[in-house]
Amino acid sequence: MLFHYEIERIRRDQPYTMLANHFHDHYEIYYLLSGKRNYFIQDRVYAMQEGDLVLIDKHTLHKTLDADDRPHERILINFEERWLAMKNDETYAVALSPFRPKHYIVSLSGANRTLVENLLFSLLREKQQELLGWELNSKALLTQLLIFCSRLMDHSETLDEHPQAYNPKIFEIVTYINEHFNERLTLALISEKFHISPSYFCRSFKETIGFSFVEYLNNLRIREAQRLLRETKLKVIHIAEQAGFDSVAHFGRVFKQVTSQTPLECRKMMHPGL
Template identity: 65%
Template sequence: MPTFVIERQRSGPFSMPVNHFHDHYEVYYLVSGKRYYFIQDRSYLIEEGDLVFIDRNELHKTHNVDAQHHERILISFGADLVDDLGEHAVEHLLVPFTQKQHILSLTGTNRTFVENLLFSMLREQQQALNGWELGSNALLTQLLLYCSRLVDKTSAKEARNHAMNPKIFEIVAFINEHYRTRLTLTSISESFFISPSYFCRAFKETTGFSFIEYLNNVRIREAQRLLRETKLKVIDVAEQSGFDSVAHFGRVFKQVTQQTPLECRKLMRQVK
Protein backbone atom coordinates (compact mmCIF):
# COMPACT_ATOMS: atom_id res chain seq x y z
CA MET A 1 0.00 0.00 0.00
CA PRO A 2 1.12 3.65 -0.38
CA THR A 3 2.81 5.10 2.69
CA PHE A 4 -0.19 7.24 3.58
CA VAL A 5 -3.84 7.18 2.49
CA ILE A 6 -6.74 9.27 3.81
CA GLU A 7 -10.37 9.00 2.74
CA ARG A 8 -13.73 10.40 3.81
CA GLN A 9 -16.94 8.47 3.40
CA ARG A 10 -20.61 8.97 4.14
CA SER A 11 -22.64 5.79 4.38
CA GLY A 12 -25.90 4.29 5.56
CA PRO A 13 -26.07 0.90 7.30
CA PHE A 14 -22.79 -0.82 6.50
CA SER A 15 -20.46 -3.51 7.84
CA MET A 16 -16.80 -3.79 6.97
CA PRO A 17 -15.57 -6.69 4.82
CA VAL A 18 -15.40 -9.95 6.74
CA ASN A 19 -11.66 -10.50 6.53
CA HIS A 20 -10.03 -7.47 8.09
CA PHE A 21 -6.55 -7.30 9.51
CA HIS A 22 -3.53 -5.84 7.76
CA ASP A 23 0.11 -4.88 8.12
CA HIS A 24 -0.40 -1.13 8.41
CA TYR A 25 -1.64 1.29 11.05
CA GLU A 26 -5.14 2.73 10.89
CA VAL A 27 -6.75 5.80 12.44
CA TYR A 28 -10.55 6.00 12.19
CA TYR A 29 -12.43 9.19 13.06
CA LEU A 30 -16.21 9.22 13.32
CA VAL A 31 -17.49 12.60 12.13
CA SER A 32 -21.16 11.79 12.75
CA GLY A 33 -23.42 8.89 13.70
CA LYS A 34 -22.74 5.83 15.86
CA ARG A 35 -20.95 2.53 15.19
CA TYR A 36 -20.01 -0.62 17.01
CA TYR A 37 -16.29 -1.30 16.66
CA PHE A 38 -14.95 -4.74 17.53
CA ILE A 39 -11.17 -4.79 18.11
CA GLN A 40 -9.24 -7.97 18.91
CA ASP A 41 -11.43 -9.23 21.77
CA ARG A 42 -13.52 -6.24 22.84
CA SER A 43 -16.45 -4.26 21.48
CA TYR A 44 -16.82 -0.48 21.69
CA LEU A 45 -19.71 1.88 21.01
CA ILE A 46 -18.17 4.63 18.87
CA GLU A 47 -19.83 8.04 18.75
CA GLU A 48 -19.09 11.26 16.85
CA GLY A 49 -15.84 12.81 17.97
CA ASP A 50 -14.21 9.43 18.70
CA LEU A 51 -10.82 8.47 17.29
CA VAL A 52 -10.04 4.77 16.90
CA PHE A 53 -6.47 3.43 16.68
CA ILE A 54 -5.89 0.03 15.06
CA ASP A 55 -2.44 -1.49 15.41
CA ARG A 56 -0.83 -3.59 12.71
CA ASN A 57 -2.39 -7.06 12.36
CA GLU A 58 -5.16 -6.38 14.89
CA LEU A 59 -8.40 -8.08 13.94
CA HIS A 60 -11.17 -5.47 13.77
CA LYS A 61 -14.56 -4.77 12.26
CA THR A 62 -17.23 -2.07 12.40
CA HIS A 63 -20.94 -2.74 12.19
CA ASN A 64 -24.23 -0.93 12.59
CA VAL A 65 -25.84 0.41 15.73
CA ASP A 66 -28.97 1.44 13.86
CA ALA A 67 -30.16 2.33 10.37
CA GLN A 68 -28.91 5.90 10.55
CA HIS A 69 -26.20 7.29 8.27
CA HIS A 70 -22.70 7.88 9.55
CA GLU A 71 -19.64 9.71 8.26
CA ARG A 72 -16.05 8.77 8.94
CA ILE A 73 -12.50 9.67 7.98
CA LEU A 74 -10.01 6.82 7.65
CA ILE A 75 -6.21 7.12 7.61
CA SER A 76 -3.92 4.20 6.75
CA PHE A 77 -0.14 4.44 6.91
CA GLY A 78 2.78 2.07 6.79
CA ALA A 79 5.47 1.55 9.39
CA ASP A 80 8.00 3.07 7.01
CA LEU A 81 6.44 6.52 7.43
CA VAL A 82 7.32 6.52 11.14
CA ASP A 83 10.62 4.65 10.75
CA ASP A 84 11.87 7.25 8.28
CA LEU A 85 11.52 9.95 10.94
CA GLY A 86 14.24 8.43 13.13
CA GLU A 87 14.81 5.96 15.92
CA HIS A 88 12.73 7.81 18.53
CA ALA A 89 9.68 8.38 16.31
CA VAL A 90 7.87 5.23 17.48
CA GLU A 91 8.31 6.30 21.09
CA HIS A 92 6.71 9.69 20.45
CA LEU A 93 4.16 9.09 17.69
CA LEU A 94 2.66 5.64 18.21
CA VAL A 95 1.67 5.80 21.89
CA PRO A 96 -2.06 5.03 21.30
CA PHE A 97 -1.02 1.93 19.33
CA THR A 98 1.74 0.69 21.63
CA GLN A 99 -0.30 1.30 24.80
CA LYS A 100 -3.40 -0.27 23.23
CA GLN A 101 -5.59 2.73 24.00
CA HIS A 102 -7.87 2.06 21.10
CA ILE A 103 -10.32 4.93 21.61
CA LEU A 104 -9.88 8.64 22.27
CA SER A 105 -13.13 10.58 22.80
CA LEU A 106 -12.57 14.19 21.74
CA THR A 107 -14.48 17.27 22.91
CA GLY A 108 -14.04 21.03 22.82
CA THR A 109 -10.73 22.42 21.60
CA ASN A 110 -9.20 18.93 21.24
CA ARG A 111 -11.91 17.91 18.80
CA THR A 112 -11.65 21.17 16.86
CA PHE A 113 -7.87 20.88 16.56
CA VAL A 114 -7.97 17.25 15.38
CA GLU A 115 -10.76 17.90 12.87
CA ASN A 116 -8.83 20.85 11.44
CA LEU A 117 -5.81 18.57 10.91
CA LEU A 118 -7.94 15.86 9.29
CA PHE A 119 -9.71 18.24 6.92
CA SER A 120 -6.38 19.86 6.06
CA MET A 121 -5.04 16.43 5.11
CA LEU A 122 -8.07 15.81 2.92
CA ARG A 123 -7.60 19.15 1.19
CA GLU A 124 -3.91 18.44 0.56
CA GLN A 125 -4.84 15.15 -1.10
CA GLN A 126 -7.76 16.56 -3.11
CA GLN A 127 -5.94 19.63 -4.40
CA ALA A 128 -2.70 17.71 -5.08
CA LEU A 129 -0.61 20.87 -5.20
CA ASN A 130 3.16 20.72 -5.58
CA GLY A 131 4.59 18.87 -2.58
CA TRP A 132 1.21 17.73 -1.26
CA GLU A 133 2.64 14.41 -0.10
CA LEU A 134 5.14 16.21 2.14
CA GLY A 135 2.38 18.45 3.46
CA SER A 136 0.13 15.47 4.20
CA ASN A 137 2.91 13.57 5.97
CA ALA A 138 3.71 16.62 8.10
CA LEU A 139 0.05 16.97 9.12
CA LEU A 140 -0.17 13.25 9.95
CA THR A 141 2.97 13.52 12.09
CA GLN A 142 1.40 16.45 13.93
CA LEU A 143 -1.83 14.48 14.45
CA LEU A 144 -0.02 11.42 15.83
CA LEU A 145 2.10 13.51 18.19
CA TYR A 146 -0.94 15.43 19.43
CA CYS A 147 -2.89 12.20 20.07
CA SER A 148 0.10 10.55 21.76
CA ARG A 149 0.24 13.45 24.19
CA LEU A 150 -3.51 13.24 24.78
CA VAL A 151 -3.31 9.59 25.79
CA ASP A 152 -1.68 10.52 29.11
CA LYS A 153 -4.45 13.03 29.88
CA THR A 154 -7.55 11.24 28.58
CA SER A 155 -9.36 8.32 30.15
CA ALA A 156 -9.71 5.30 27.90
CA LYS A 157 -13.19 4.60 26.63
CA GLU A 158 -14.57 1.46 28.22
CA ALA A 159 -15.42 -1.56 26.16
CA ARG A 160 -19.18 -2.14 26.09
CA ASN A 161 -20.92 -5.48 26.18
CA HIS A 162 -23.77 -4.38 23.97
CA ALA A 163 -27.04 -6.22 23.57
CA MET A 164 -25.68 -9.62 24.47
CA ASN A 165 -24.57 -12.07 27.14
CA PRO A 166 -21.03 -11.25 28.40
CA LYS A 167 -20.33 -14.94 27.86
CA ILE A 168 -19.61 -14.11 24.22
CA PHE A 169 -16.45 -12.26 25.25
CA GLU A 170 -15.43 -15.31 27.27
CA ILE A 171 -15.80 -17.34 24.08
CA VAL A 172 -13.78 -14.82 22.07
CA ALA A 173 -10.96 -15.04 24.63
CA PHE A 174 -11.21 -18.85 24.53
CA ILE A 175 -10.90 -18.87 20.73
CA ASN A 176 -7.92 -16.51 20.84
CA GLU A 177 -6.15 -18.89 23.23
CA HIS A 178 -7.18 -22.26 21.78
CA TYR A 179 -7.39 -21.66 18.02
CA ARG A 180 -4.72 -24.32 17.41
CA THR A 181 -7.06 -27.04 18.70
CA ARG A 182 -10.13 -28.46 17.00
CA LEU A 183 -12.97 -26.00 17.63
CA THR A 184 -16.50 -26.48 16.34
CA LEU A 185 -19.81 -24.77 16.84
CA THR A 186 -21.05 -27.82 18.74
CA SER A 187 -18.03 -28.19 21.00
CA ILE A 188 -18.03 -24.52 22.02
CA SER A 189 -21.79 -24.48 22.58
CA GLU A 190 -21.50 -27.50 24.85
CA SER A 191 -18.46 -26.13 26.72
CA PHE A 192 -20.19 -22.82 27.46
CA PHE A 193 -23.67 -24.28 28.02
CA ILE A 194 -25.48 -22.29 25.36
CA SER A 195 -27.52 -23.37 22.37
CA PRO A 196 -25.82 -23.32 18.95
CA SER A 197 -28.50 -21.03 17.51
CA TYR A 198 -28.11 -18.47 20.31
CA PHE A 199 -24.33 -18.68 20.07
CA CYS A 200 -24.35 -17.97 16.32
CA ARG A 201 -26.73 -15.04 16.64
CA ALA A 202 -25.07 -13.44 19.69
CA PHE A 203 -21.54 -13.90 18.33
CA LYS A 204 -22.46 -12.16 15.07
CA GLU A 205 -24.27 -9.31 16.85
CA THR A 206 -21.32 -8.73 19.17
CA THR A 207 -18.29 -9.07 16.90
CA GLY A 208 -19.69 -8.56 13.40
CA PHE A 209 -18.13 -11.92 12.44
CA SER A 210 -19.65 -15.34 12.22
CA PHE A 211 -17.91 -17.92 14.42
CA ILE A 212 -16.15 -19.56 11.45
CA GLU A 213 -15.11 -16.21 9.95
CA TYR A 214 -13.55 -15.13 13.22
CA LEU A 215 -11.79 -18.44 13.84
CA ASN A 216 -10.37 -18.49 10.31
CA ASN A 217 -9.07 -14.93 10.64
CA VAL A 218 -7.32 -15.70 13.93
CA ARG A 219 -5.73 -18.82 12.44
CA ILE A 220 -4.61 -17.11 9.22
CA ARG A 221 -3.08 -14.23 11.14
CA GLU A 222 -0.99 -16.76 13.07
CA ALA A 223 -0.09 -18.52 9.82
CA GLN A 224 1.17 -15.23 8.37
CA ARG A 225 3.36 -14.73 11.44
CA LEU A 226 4.84 -18.22 11.07
CA LEU A 227 5.47 -17.69 7.36
CA ARG A 228 7.22 -14.41 8.13
CA GLU A 229 9.24 -15.43 11.19
CA THR A 230 10.07 -19.13 10.64
CA LYS A 231 11.26 -21.49 7.93
CA LEU A 232 8.54 -24.06 8.63
CA LYS A 233 7.10 -25.94 5.68
CA VAL A 234 3.59 -24.92 4.64
CA ILE A 235 2.16 -28.21 5.92
CA ASP A 236 3.66 -27.51 9.36
CA VAL A 237 2.41 -23.91 9.33
CA ALA A 238 -1.07 -25.24 8.58
CA GLU A 239 -0.93 -27.67 11.50
CA GLN A 240 0.44 -25.15 13.98
CA SER A 241 -2.25 -22.64 12.95
CA GLY A 242 -5.04 -25.11 13.75
CA PHE A 243 -5.97 -26.49 10.32
CA ASP A 244 -6.73 -30.19 9.86
CA SER A 245 -5.40 -30.35 6.30
CA VAL A 246 -3.01 -28.38 4.14
CA ALA A 247 -5.61 -28.27 1.34
CA HIS A 248 -8.20 -26.62 3.60
CA PHE A 249 -5.52 -24.28 4.91
CA GLY A 250 -4.60 -23.23 1.37
CA ARG A 251 -8.21 -22.50 0.43
CA VAL A 252 -8.90 -20.42 3.54
CA PHE A 253 -5.56 -18.60 3.30
CA LYS A 254 -6.29 -17.56 -0.29
CA GLN A 255 -9.82 -16.48 0.65
CA VAL A 256 -8.60 -14.27 3.50
CA THR A 257 -5.40 -12.81 2.03
CA GLN A 258 -5.94 -13.14 -1.75
CA GLN A 259 -2.58 -14.94 -1.86
CA THR A 260 -1.27 -18.47 -1.53
CA PRO A 261 0.93 -19.18 1.51
CA LEU A 262 4.03 -19.42 -0.69
CA GLU A 263 3.22 -16.13 -2.43
CA CYS A 264 2.79 -14.52 0.97
CA ARG A 265 6.14 -15.82 2.24
CA LYS A 266 7.94 -14.64 -0.90
CA LEU A 267 6.43 -11.15 -0.64
CA MET A 268 7.30 -10.88 3.05
CA ARG A 269 10.91 -11.77 2.36
CA GLN A 270 11.10 -9.14 -0.39
CA VAL A 271 9.79 -6.48 1.99
CA LYS A 272 12.38 -7.22 4.69
Protein backbone atom coordinates in the same frame (compact mmCIF):
# COMPACT_ATOMS: atom_id res chain seq x y z
CA MET B 1 -0.69 -2.57 -6.48
CA LEU B 2 1.63 -0.66 -4.15
CA PHE B 3 0.09 0.93 -1.09
CA HIS B 4 1.68 3.54 1.15
CA TYR B 5 -0.91 6.06 2.34
CA GLU B 6 -4.65 6.61 1.87
CA ILE B 7 -7.22 8.97 3.36
CA GLU B 8 -10.93 9.23 2.61
CA ARG B 9 -14.07 10.86 3.97
CA ILE B 10 -17.36 8.99 3.55
CA ARG B 11 -20.93 9.69 4.64
CA ARG B 12 -23.40 6.80 4.64
CA ASP B 13 -27.13 7.44 4.84
CA GLN B 14 -28.09 3.75 4.97
CA PRO B 15 -27.16 1.04 7.50
CA TYR B 16 -23.72 -0.37 6.78
CA THR B 17 -21.64 -3.17 8.26
CA MET B 18 -18.23 -4.03 6.83
CA LEU B 19 -18.44 -7.20 4.77
CA ALA B 20 -14.75 -7.98 4.54
CA ASN B 21 -12.74 -9.83 7.16
CA HIS B 22 -10.31 -7.24 8.31
CA PHE B 23 -6.76 -7.19 9.59
CA HIS B 24 -3.68 -5.88 7.80
CA ASP B 25 0.00 -5.05 8.14
CA HIS B 26 -0.42 -1.28 8.16
CA TYR B 27 -1.79 1.27 10.64
CA GLU B 28 -5.33 2.62 10.59
CA ILE B 29 -6.96 5.74 12.05
CA TYR B 30 -10.75 6.00 12.09
CA TYR B 31 -12.50 9.22 13.12
CA LEU B 32 -16.29 9.41 13.55
CA LEU B 33 -17.46 12.85 12.45
CA SER B 34 -21.15 12.22 13.09
CA GLY B 35 -23.55 9.45 14.03
CA LYS B 36 -22.96 6.30 16.07
CA ARG B 37 -21.10 3.08 15.30
CA ASN B 38 -20.17 -0.14 17.02
CA TYR B 39 -16.51 -1.04 16.53
CA PHE B 40 -15.24 -4.57 17.06
CA ILE B 41 -11.54 -4.60 18.04
CA GLN B 42 -9.63 -7.76 18.93
CA ASP B 43 -12.15 -9.28 21.35
CA ARG B 44 -14.62 -6.51 22.25
CA VAL B 45 -17.26 -4.33 20.63
CA TYR B 46 -17.08 -0.65 21.60
CA ALA B 47 -19.97 1.81 21.32
CA MET B 48 -18.67 4.86 19.44
CA GLN B 49 -19.98 8.43 19.47
CA GLU B 50 -19.12 11.35 17.21
CA GLY B 51 -15.74 12.78 18.15
CA ASP B 52 -14.22 9.35 18.81
CA LEU B 53 -10.85 8.54 17.27
CA VAL B 54 -9.86 4.87 16.83
CA LEU B 55 -6.22 3.80 16.48
CA ILE B 56 -5.70 0.32 15.02
CA ASP B 57 -2.28 -1.31 15.26
CA LYS B 58 -0.91 -3.66 12.62
CA HIS B 59 -2.36 -7.20 12.57
CA THR B 60 -5.28 -6.25 14.85
CA LEU B 61 -8.61 -7.84 13.90
CA HIS B 62 -11.33 -5.19 13.61
CA LYS B 63 -14.65 -4.40 11.99
CA THR B 64 -17.26 -1.61 12.12
CA LEU B 65 -20.91 -2.46 12.72
CA ASP B 66 -24.24 -0.65 12.71
CA ALA B 67 -25.25 0.94 15.99
CA ASP B 68 -28.57 2.21 14.61
CA ASP B 69 -30.14 3.04 11.25
CA ARG B 70 -29.21 6.74 11.26
CA PRO B 71 -26.58 8.25 8.92
CA HIS B 72 -22.94 8.42 9.94
CA GLU B 73 -19.84 10.09 8.54
CA ARG B 74 -16.23 9.15 9.10
CA ILE B 75 -12.65 9.88 8.01
CA LEU B 76 -10.34 6.91 7.49
CA ILE B 77 -6.53 6.96 7.21
CA ASN B 78 -4.39 3.94 6.33
CA PHE B 79 -0.62 4.21 6.18
CA GLU B 80 2.46 2.04 6.14
CA GLU B 81 5.22 2.68 8.63
CA ARG B 82 7.78 3.03 5.83
CA TRP B 83 5.71 5.86 4.32
CA LEU B 84 5.83 7.91 7.51
CA ALA B 85 9.39 7.17 8.64
CA MET B 86 12.66 5.88 7.34
CA LYS B 87 13.55 2.35 8.42
CA ASN B 88 15.12 2.21 11.91
CA ASP B 89 14.42 5.91 12.52
CA GLU B 90 13.95 5.79 16.29
CA THR B 91 12.82 9.41 16.46
CA TYR B 92 9.48 8.28 15.02
CA ALA B 93 8.82 5.77 17.80
CA VAL B 94 6.84 8.38 19.76
CA ALA B 95 4.63 9.04 16.72
CA LEU B 96 3.65 5.38 16.54
CA SER B 97 3.23 4.95 20.30
CA PRO B 98 -0.55 5.62 20.28
CA PHE B 99 -1.02 2.29 18.49
CA ARG B 100 0.66 0.27 21.24
CA PRO B 101 -1.67 0.60 24.26
CA LYS B 102 -4.76 -1.57 24.54
CA HIS B 103 -6.87 1.59 24.87
CA TYR B 104 -7.90 1.80 21.23
CA ILE B 105 -10.32 4.75 21.35
CA VAL B 106 -9.76 8.39 22.27
CA SER B 107 -12.90 10.43 22.94
CA LEU B 108 -12.43 14.07 21.93
CA SER B 109 -14.34 17.21 22.86
CA GLY B 110 -13.85 20.97 22.98
CA ALA B 111 -10.47 22.31 21.86
CA ASN B 112 -9.00 18.80 21.48
CA ARG B 113 -11.72 17.81 19.02
CA THR B 114 -11.31 21.05 17.05
CA LEU B 115 -7.55 20.58 16.77
CA VAL B 116 -7.86 16.97 15.57
CA GLU B 117 -10.57 17.79 13.04
CA ASN B 118 -8.51 20.69 11.66
CA LEU B 119 -5.56 18.34 11.15
CA LEU B 120 -7.77 15.74 9.48
CA PHE B 121 -9.37 18.29 7.15
CA SER B 122 -5.91 19.59 6.24
CA LEU B 123 -4.81 16.03 5.43
CA LEU B 124 -7.88 15.58 3.22
CA ARG B 125 -7.17 18.80 1.34
CA GLU B 126 -3.53 17.86 0.76
CA LYS B 127 -4.50 14.50 -0.74
CA GLN B 128 -7.33 15.93 -2.85
CA GLN B 129 -5.28 18.79 -4.32
CA GLU B 130 -1.85 17.12 -4.48
CA LEU B 131 -0.05 20.44 -4.80
CA LEU B 132 3.74 20.73 -4.77
CA GLY B 133 5.08 19.07 -1.60
CA TRP B 134 1.70 17.58 -0.60
CA GLU B 135 3.20 14.27 0.49
CA LEU B 136 5.85 15.84 2.70
CA ASN B 137 3.27 18.16 4.25
CA SER B 138 0.91 15.19 4.80
CA LYS B 139 3.64 13.34 6.68
CA ALA B 140 4.18 16.42 8.87
CA LEU B 141 0.44 16.78 9.57
CA LEU B 142 0.00 13.08 10.33
CA THR B 143 3.03 13.14 12.63
CA GLN B 144 1.53 16.12 14.46
CA LEU B 145 -1.77 14.24 14.86
CA LEU B 146 -0.04 11.13 16.23
CA ILE B 147 2.14 13.06 18.66
CA PHE B 148 -0.94 14.91 19.92
CA CYS B 149 -2.64 11.54 20.53
CA SER B 150 0.44 10.17 22.31
CA ARG B 151 0.40 13.19 24.67
CA LEU B 152 -3.30 12.68 25.37
CA MET B 153 -2.68 9.05 26.19
CA ASP B 154 0.16 10.07 28.48
CA HIS B 155 -2.48 11.65 30.73
CA SER B 156 -4.91 8.81 31.40
CA GLU B 157 -7.40 11.13 33.08
CA THR B 158 -8.14 12.68 29.68
CA LEU B 159 -9.31 9.30 28.33
CA ASP B 160 -12.85 8.10 28.97
CA GLU B 161 -13.56 4.46 29.67
CA HIS B 162 -15.39 3.43 26.54
CA PRO B 163 -18.70 1.58 26.90
CA GLN B 164 -18.75 -1.93 25.53
CA ALA B 165 -21.67 -3.37 23.63
CA TYR B 166 -23.93 -6.07 25.07
CA ASN B 167 -23.74 -9.86 25.44
CA PRO B 168 -20.96 -10.68 27.93
CA LYS B 169 -21.45 -14.42 27.28
CA ILE B 170 -20.33 -14.01 23.67
CA PHE B 171 -17.30 -11.98 24.74
CA GLU B 172 -16.38 -14.71 27.22
CA ILE B 173 -16.44 -17.18 24.32
CA VAL B 174 -14.44 -14.79 22.09
CA THR B 175 -11.74 -14.57 24.77
CA TYR B 176 -11.61 -18.39 24.90
CA ILE B 177 -11.34 -18.64 21.10
CA ASN B 178 -8.53 -16.04 21.10
CA GLU B 179 -6.56 -18.17 23.57
CA HIS B 180 -7.23 -21.56 21.95
CA PHE B 181 -7.62 -20.83 18.21
CA ASN B 182 -4.72 -23.15 17.29
CA GLU B 183 -6.38 -26.12 18.98
CA ARG B 184 -9.27 -28.22 17.69
CA LEU B 185 -12.32 -25.96 18.02
CA THR B 186 -15.76 -26.94 16.74
CA LEU B 187 -19.24 -25.57 17.12
CA ALA B 188 -20.21 -28.63 19.13
CA LEU B 189 -17.23 -28.23 21.49
CA ILE B 190 -17.98 -24.53 22.11
CA SER B 191 -21.69 -25.21 22.66
CA GLU B 192 -20.97 -27.95 25.18
CA LYS B 193 -18.24 -26.06 27.06
CA PHE B 194 -20.30 -22.89 27.48
CA HIS B 195 -23.71 -24.54 27.85
CA ILE B 196 -25.22 -22.71 24.90
CA SER B 197 -27.27 -24.09 22.03
CA PRO B 198 -25.48 -24.14 18.66
CA SER B 199 -28.21 -22.17 16.88
CA TYR B 200 -28.36 -19.46 19.56
CA PHE B 201 -24.56 -19.25 19.67
CA CYS B 202 -24.22 -18.86 15.89
CA ARG B 203 -26.92 -16.20 15.72
CA SER B 204 -25.69 -14.22 18.75
CA PHE B 205 -22.03 -14.43 17.71
CA LYS B 206 -22.77 -13.01 14.25
CA GLU B 207 -25.04 -10.26 15.65
CA THR B 208 -22.51 -9.22 18.31
CA ILE B 209 -19.17 -9.56 16.54
CA GLY B 210 -20.13 -9.13 12.90
CA PHE B 211 -18.27 -12.33 11.93
CA SER B 212 -19.59 -15.86 11.87
CA PHE B 213 -17.83 -18.29 14.22
CA VAL B 214 -15.97 -19.92 11.32
CA GLU B 215 -14.97 -16.56 9.78
CA TYR B 216 -13.62 -15.33 13.09
CA LEU B 217 -11.70 -18.53 13.83
CA ASN B 218 -10.21 -18.59 10.32
CA ASN B 219 -9.08 -14.97 10.64
CA LEU B 220 -7.24 -15.71 13.88
CA ARG B 221 -5.57 -18.75 12.37
CA ILE B 222 -4.55 -16.98 9.16
CA ARG B 223 -3.17 -14.04 11.14
CA GLU B 224 -1.02 -16.49 13.14
CA ALA B 225 0.06 -18.20 9.92
CA GLN B 226 1.14 -14.85 8.48
CA ARG B 227 3.19 -14.19 11.61
CA LEU B 228 4.91 -17.56 11.26
CA LEU B 229 5.57 -16.96 7.55
CA ARG B 230 7.06 -13.58 8.44
CA GLU B 231 9.10 -14.55 11.51
CA THR B 232 10.14 -18.19 10.95
CA LYS B 233 11.48 -20.49 8.25
CA LEU B 234 9.03 -23.29 9.05
CA LYS B 235 7.64 -25.29 6.16
CA VAL B 236 4.08 -24.50 5.13
CA ILE B 237 2.83 -27.88 6.35
CA HIS B 238 4.15 -27.14 9.87
CA ILE B 239 2.76 -23.60 9.82
CA ALA B 240 -0.66 -24.99 8.94
CA GLU B 241 -0.47 -27.36 11.90
CA GLN B 242 0.72 -24.70 14.38
CA ALA B 243 -2.01 -22.29 13.24
CA GLY B 244 -4.70 -24.88 13.98
CA PHE B 245 -5.59 -26.31 10.56
CA ASP B 246 -6.21 -30.04 10.23
CA SER B 247 -4.76 -30.28 6.71
CA VAL B 248 -2.41 -28.27 4.53
CA ALA B 249 -4.97 -28.34 1.70
CA HIS B 250 -7.63 -26.74 3.88
CA PHE B 251 -5.07 -24.23 5.12
CA GLY B 252 -4.18 -23.27 1.56
CA ARG B 253 -7.82 -22.74 0.56
CA VAL B 254 -8.63 -20.58 3.59
CA PHE B 255 -5.39 -18.60 3.31
CA LYS B 256 -6.16 -17.74 -0.33
CA GLN B 257 -9.75 -16.83 0.56
CA VAL B 258 -8.72 -14.43 3.35
CA THR B 259 -5.56 -12.89 1.87
CA SER B 260 -5.99 -13.41 -1.93
CA GLN B 261 -2.54 -15.03 -1.89
CA THR B 262 -1.09 -18.47 -1.41
CA PRO B 263 1.13 -18.97 1.66
CA LEU B 264 4.24 -19.18 -0.55
CA GLU B 265 3.31 -15.98 -2.39
CA CYS B 266 2.88 -14.27 0.98
CA ARG B 267 6.29 -15.47 2.18
CA LYS B 268 8.01 -14.30 -1.02
CA MET B 269 6.41 -10.85 -0.66
CA MET B 270 7.57 -10.62 2.97
CA HIS B 271 11.05 -11.92 2.14
CA PRO B 272 11.84 -10.96 -1.49
CA GLY B 273 15.33 -12.45 -1.32
CA LEU B 274 14.15 -15.99 -0.56
